[in-house]
Amino acid sequence: MNANPARNWLTFSDSVAAAQAAGRPLVALESTIIAHGMPYPQNVRTAREVETVIRDLGAEPATIAVIGGRIRIGLSDDELELIGRSPDVHKVSRRDLPAVLTGGGLGATTVAGTMICAALAGVEVFVTGGIGGVHRGAPETFDISADLQELAKTSVAVVCAGAKSILDIGLTLEYLETLGVPVLSCEQDNFAAFYTRDSGFRADYRIDDPSEQARFIRAKWDLGLAGGVLLSTPVPAAAAMPSDEIDSMTRQALDEAAAQGISGKAVTPFLLARIKALTGGRSLATNIALIRHNAEVGTKLALALAAASTPRSPESDKAPTDTIRSGP
Ligand code: PSU
């Protein structure tokens, strides 16, 4: 049988290929957080630290980006530097993958883009900072991140510190319910709010133990229920920001975005950059602390999933679905 043609677009780093051959679990990492989520050089330093956290706990990090017309699964230090320092890195969600693969240039994958590439590469767990979601004002603007639709259809477990309050977190959770995406939390009952621990909204199910999280996720996938599972874990208390401060900065950033007519894929990077500037860089320390913590939670989940049963084969080893026909 022919391998899926997606293989033609993937390149694995030597260390990721070696880990896969040895049966060591992989943890995917996104690159939009490096290119568009944090300033240089803290972005590259943080990316390397997060990789070290994952390795020290016994898994292999696979940071994902598009370089030279290939989806790269696992980046070298030089490639992390390239993504973190280059001024014109495309932000790559589901819509943008073919354009950056065929048009050239560097691509940093969002949560949606990274989920697609992780599934193609056979990686079951993906650690990010915060997911995209339903924007405040979405009833008028229709601005809903493609991350949510991706969670509905692509079978990867996504570990995050919730979502930023630049979004309407209540509507984001409603939307995930409609799409059938289970939202798990650990360490607390409520969904986290990125800079702060508590969004004020309950997650669907609280599961603290990584083996129980793994059992839940296996049950979903064993049943053929395609799609992601979201696992929220709060920023460590010592690194959380005061919520009144982050609320007023968020309101100001949202007002500025509206006044300047920012729209489309530029909205989220604009809001992230303004909040960073308005908090005088203090939010950066929170951001770094939460992503490191997410990496710990995600690696424990990846180890538990690997122990729980036979992992899936990469999507890219399977025949493309439109060639599979059932019955006459
Ligand atoms: N939220 C954050 N930090 C981020 C992002 C979102 O707190 O870095 C990035 C992620 O890559 C996410 C993307 O997938 O922004 C969502 O963008 P949009 O809202 O345009 O879908």
Ligand code: MN
């Ligand atoms: Mn959007």
